Amino acid sequence: MSQTLHFAPATDDAIPLHLIAPAGVDAVLAKLGAPQQAWARHHGFAGALAEVCALPGEDGRPSAILIGTGTAQDRLRKRFAIGAAIAALPDATYALAAPLDGAEGEEIALGYLLSLYRFDRYRPQSRPKARLVAPRGVDCARLERIAAAEALTRDLINTPAEDMGPDALEAAARDLAAQFGAEITVTEGEALLASNFPLIHTVGRAAARAPRLIDLRWGKGGRKLTLVGKGVCFDTGGLNLKPGASMGLMKKDMGGAATVLGLAQMIMAEGLDLSLRVLIPAVENAVAGNSFRPGDIFTARNGKTVEINNTDAEGRLVLADALALANEDPADLTISMATLTGAARVALGADLAPFFTDDEGFASALTQSATRVADPVWRLPFHAPYEGMIEPGIADLDNAPSGGMAGAITAALFLRRFVPDVPKYAHFDIYGWSPSNAPARPKGGVGMGARAIFQALIDGTAP
Structure with missing residues (x-):
């Protein structure tokens, strides 16, 4: 399903691209011929972020392209803008006149790749025609692998539930396993009860497509990493039915599963020295005669009883069984990712991925890597005084405490109860959706936090 987003091979007729900061405009223009200087000044080129000025050559074809890089603050406010500006250039092959450097250079190159993405499963989409020669100074092969994994995440989230039910999510995981030689097992339907995954079965039992637990394993040595992704392929809210306005985006409620599959692809394609496990409880929260009910009490895999006070708080239920399984074979680092609470969106908006962890080392490493790769995250607390809520x-537990306060924190505290034996645990409460078009992030599904985690793994700072 995923797209291949890549750079162009080198060619002698590539049009040179010059990246110019506002402070460097005069120096660069001084090196140009008089006609080109006059052209650039006539058009008021000032090096503003993503500003483009094509300098005409004698044959009418551009002799060079000037692209403004703006100030550091501009780039923080509008990440990927330079790469997106390159992708938006007219049909031609372009090459950067100077090597890219460091994190900012990687952001420009990755921004170009991610700007090539289009979701065209149901309708042809016009694609950028600008071809960028693989830039010098950055690891282009790695960036292409990251972009391909992000495209997988976006494709999975963007696909509507009619074509992305638990069975299709399983198929995507199987395709990924086959691509990288991973092992995969799936426990489905009534077998969930026999295998002691009662909460996954409970949430998914009313749907036409059977619930299941997907268990993918890859790698035999190194540090052990377990990723757990919420795979609620559509969420009606169950008997606590969502209003129509709140149900419209619920195809993205498997965004946690999509993100961990994208992250798993990055890890396997990179060949990191890890023992990787991916657990995805894949369900639909539907309404039928056998729907679970408010007031019901169920016993989770780890023996804890859970009172259902809202059937629309189903994500933490399916994650609970998956996390309990992860706890039985503790990894060095266990991460859950889920489109879990509206409270997280109210607190941080659509662009920031909140995460929870008690491990100061991992929190510090993740924050640094997130800044480096322009994948913003923000730490929220496992606040112990809220445990009683x-x-x-x-x-033993309430799946939806009344009162409406601290919803993201109480959900994270709920999940932590199921991994008491893992040495390091982090939970990401992501949104998984870009609500409007932004550079390199068109409106629709988007990965959040995965590149930050991947960079921390590459740096050896996690787990």
Whole structure:
């Protein structure tokens, strides 16, 4: 399903691209011939972020392209803008006149690749025609692998639930396993009860397509990493039915699963020295005569009882069984990713990925890597005084504490109860969706946090 996004091979007729900061405009223009200087000044080129000025050659074909890089603050406010500007150039092959350098150079190159993405499963989409020669100074092969993995995540999220149910999500995981020689097992339908995954079965039992737990393993040595992704392929809210306006984007409620599959692809394509495990509880939260009900109490895989106070808080239920399984074979680092709470969106908006962890080393490493790769994250607390909010008295745990306060934190605390034995645990409460077009991130599904985690793994700072 995923697209291949790549750079162009080198060619002698590539049009040179000059990246110019505002402070460097005069120096660059001084090196140009008089006609080109006059042209650039006539058009007011000032090096503003993503500003483009094509300098005409004698044959009418551009002799060079000037692209403004703006200020550092401009680039922070609008990441990937330079790469997107390159992708938007007219049909031709282009080559950067100077090597790219460091994190900013990688962002420009990756921004170009990600700007090539189009979701065209249901309708042809016009694609950028600019071809950028693989830039010098950055690891282009790695960036292409990252872009391909991000495209997989976007494709999975963008696909509507009619074509992306639990069965299709399983098929995507199987394709990924086959591509990289990973092992995969799937527990489906009534077999979930026999295998002691009662909460996954409970949430998915009312749907026409059977719930399942996907378990993918890759790598035999190195550090152990377990990724757990929420795979709710559509969420009606169950008997606590969502209003129509809230149901419209629920095809993206498997965004956690899509993101961990994209991250897994990065890891396997890079060949990192890891023992990787990916667990995805894949379900639909539907309405039928056998839907689970508010007030019901169920026993999770680890023996804890859970009172259901809202059937629309189903994601933490399916993750609970998957995390309990992960806890039985503790990895060095366990990460869950889920489109879990509206509270996280209210707190941080659509662009920031909140994460929770008690491990200071991992938190520091992740924050640094997120800044380096322009994949913003923000740490929220496992706030111990709120533990009592998830304890209803009639059962061990409450899946939806009343009151509406600290919703993201109480959900994270709920999940942490299922991994008491893992040495390092982090939970990401992502949105998985770009609500409007932005540079290199068209409106629709988007990965969040995966590149930051991947960079921390490459740096050896996690786990």
